[in-house]
Amino acid sequence: MAHxxxxxxxxxxxxxxxxRIVTNYDGLIVSVLxxxxxxxxxxGRRTAGPCPLRAMRTAPVAKGxxxxxxxxxxxxxxxxxxxxHVADRDGLLARRPVAAAARRVAAGWDRAGARTxxxxxxxTALLVDAVDRQTGIETLAGPGxxxxxxxxxxxxxxxxxxxxxxxxxxxxxxxAPLAEAGRLFGRLAHLLDAVEDREADAASGAWNPLTVTxxxxxxxxxxxxDALHGIRLALREAEFTxxxxxxxxxxxELRRSVDRAFGTSSCSHTGLEVPQGSFGPPxxxxxxxxxxxxxxxxxxGPAAPPPPRPPRDRRGLIAGCLVWAGLAxxxxxxxxxxxxxxxxxxxxxxxxxxxxxxxxxxxxxQCGEGCCCCGDSCGCDC
Numbered sequence: 001m002a003h004x005x006x007x008x009x010x011x012x013x014x015x016x017x018x019x020r021i022v023t024n025y026d027g028l029i030v031s032v033l034x035x036x037x038x039x040x041x042x043x044g045r046r047t048a049g050p051c052p053l054r055a056m057r058t059a060p061v062a063k064g065x066x067x068x069x070x071x072x073x074x075x076x077x078x079x080x081x082x083x084x085h086v087a088d089r090d091g092l093l094a095r096r097p098v099a100a101a102a103r104r105v106a107a108g109w110d111r112a113g114a115r116t117x118x119x120x121x122x123x124t125a126l127l128v129d130a131v132d133r134q135t136g137i138e139t140l141a142g143p144g145x146x147x148x149x150x151x152x153x154x155x156x157x158x159x160x161x162x163x164x165x166x167x168x169x170x171x172x173x174x175x176a177p178l179a180e181a182g183r184l185f186g187r188l189a190h191l192l193d194a195v196e197d198r199e200a201d202a203a204s205g206a207w208n209p210l211t212v213t214x215x216x217x218x219x220x221x222x223x224x225x226d227a228l229h230g231i232r233l234a235l236r237e238a239e240f241t242x243x244x245x246x247x248x249x250x251x252x253e254l255r256r257s258v259d260r261a262f263g264t265s266s267c268s269h270t271g272l273e274v275p276q277g278s279f280g281p282p283x284x285x286x287x288x289x290x291x292x293x294x295x296x297x298x299x300x301g302p303a304a305p306p307p308p309r310p311p312r313d314r315r316g317l318i319a320g321c322l323v324w325a326g327l328a329x330x331x332x333x334x335x336x337x338x339x340x341x342x343x344x345x346x347x348x349x350x351x352x353x354x355x356x357x358x359x360x361x362x363x364x365x366q367c368g369e370g371c372c373c374c375g376d377s378c379g380c381d382c
Contacts, residue, residue: 002069003028003035005048006062010071015112016290019075022109026189027074028138028290032245033178035167036067039241053326055339056319063084069120073161075113075230076124079106080131087135088206094377122164132155143214147223151190158186166238177237177326183249186232186253197260224258 007028012017035044045065050056080233083106085093091099110128117124139149162182166174194209195217201208212253231250240246322346340347 001054002045002060003062003067005054005059006031006067007070007074009048010067011060011074013069014068014116015075015109019071019109019112022067022074022078024074027070027077029185029249030070030073030165031062031066033162033165034064034069034168034248035062036243037166037171037174040289047283051326052322053325055326055341057264065120066165068116069122069161069164069168070118072113072120072122072124073127075109075116076127076139077131077157079109079113080134080338082106082130083131083194084105084135089207097146102238112171120164121167126160127157130154130160131141135310138209138212139210143212145213147191147209147213147215147220148187149226150213151187154190155183155186155224158189159183171239174238177234181231185254188227188231188258191220192261193225193290195220221262223259224262228255253340264382 004023004025008020008023011023033291035210038044044062044064044066045060047058048061049056053368082102085091086099086102086106089099093102113127114124134153137150137153154237159179159182163179164173166172190209197206198208198210200206209215210217231254235243235250237247320341327341339345
């Protein structure tokens, strides 16, 4: 969240309020990589003011060259995405006045990203050139075209961004392995987007690389798994001052993203793949007496009532709805621990239960330090 908010605020500081619309989770990886190589320092954080997306609380957020590079990359890639939608005449962009306005916005983002990139020694023309080649490649692609030919521009763009984090961190020896990790990250991003949009694109007649090239899902999954393995190998060759968050995001969360896209489940360490829903509830009565539970039913008598909870200040209806919207927009209600918008009680996200994964592969035992499946600290060498 510190890096996500840092990216958002860097966009506002350098390019105005409207630029914050391009804030995205993929872009914050650039900020994370920069800090992982330099190490977290007090100078790399600042306290941001209250924000609805943080339940109106202040928070420490990332600042500095990593966040600014993430902002520049996000602007240029968002501009490319807008132009791509204009070319495909998607939705309202099929209307000429709307398409013309979208082109002007995209051109402004290109110039803004170029200015910030130049201040950081990064030539965003590499990204623009890669994106421009994408349209020509898609026009020429057809049945039998190798899928990696279609993903090459995205790979080139992300490789350049990842490699420049080594320059900002003063560790040029990391440029080559991070470029390789970025290339494979771009491939994964492109493939997962194609897999997730395949049915919707088929229904709307939109261009999809899997459909156009005739690539089956089994081949797409193989390419994704190869990319995951390659990213891990590349990260091993890079030198990090504190690479824990990089490991969680690029080793574990990427694996979970692949599993979600293909509807499977696997452990990040063993790669063991199982169908979703293979793990049912534990046998027996979950509400029966359990050792050490003073509030469960006891033989021969009623259950003892739990101690009363201390009173909490409840939010009003409108304030609670605003906080709920912020939590939903930032995915905290799905993937994290959050405060109930109205009662302020701590809640667990819908996807925060890692018990099935731990039982399936005993990854907690392999790591020795916490559970890798739920993103805790991990001492494994994967």
